[in-house]
Amino acid sequence: MEKGPIGVFDSGYGGLTVLKEIVHLLPQYDYIYLGDNARAPYGPRSFETVYQYTLQCVKWFFKQGCPLVVLACNTASAKALRTIQQNDLAKIDPSKRVLGVIRPTTEIIGQYSPAKKVGIMATNGTVQSKSYQIEIEKFYPDLEVYQQACPVLVPLIENGEYDNSGTDFFIKKYTNALMMQDKNIDTVLLACTHYPLIKEKIQASLPDNVQVIAQGSIVANSLLDYLQRHPEMEERLTKNNALNFYTTDSTDDFDQNGSVFFGQTVRSKHLDLNSISC
Structure with a gap:
């Protein structure tokens, strides 16, 4: 079968924190990253809208020759x-895969929590789902799971406002609201790929006994395991250490x-929305 790069998709910049860990662990492969910045953020959007946008982008990755796409x-x-996975892949190309x-x-999150109490910090969309x-x-x-929506954090981070007192205020507001659900929460999962940029601030706003977990290394290790278990997919991936970045909005901002x-350093190319919406 035709060989190609691994596609990595995000609504904006956040997925780059995941790609960073994937490339660190698996540097030999080729990667294409697409940030749909023109339509970000996805968090407040409806299920149907997010599905349509994501499907459009997945189809674009497939057209670029990607046999495997990571959301x-x-x-x-x-x-x-x-x-x-259940409805579209069979119609588009059953040999290709999309992972999340x-x-x-x-x-593996349960392995981190001796108290069996985990807090989730995420966007509205992820929480509502x-x-x-x-x-x-x-x-x-x-395992007891407690969720806290943090709707202001992604816009602040994407606008470069993550290192000021205003962001500190909202971080404290959200962490306090989360811990008020159960003071014995001992593990907080950052279930948004933007949040690693403020991980230290989140950690500082929580009790000393609470550990904060980011997803990048977890996803990277999971991808490594997947490719080891699926050599037929691994053989379809090109290995030239190539990185290509695309954004549906301003390349300068991206x-x-x-x-x-x-x-x-990131150097991106602009992708016209019309080319993924058709």
């Missing part, structure tokens, strides 16, 4: 992944902000 976006994983960030995280509660229940039925999320 490095919690909202897209929560609102679109299952429908794409929720399942890899929920498979209850995807984490549903998936964690499958692996850890005795390069400036994306470099912060990715931890190194």
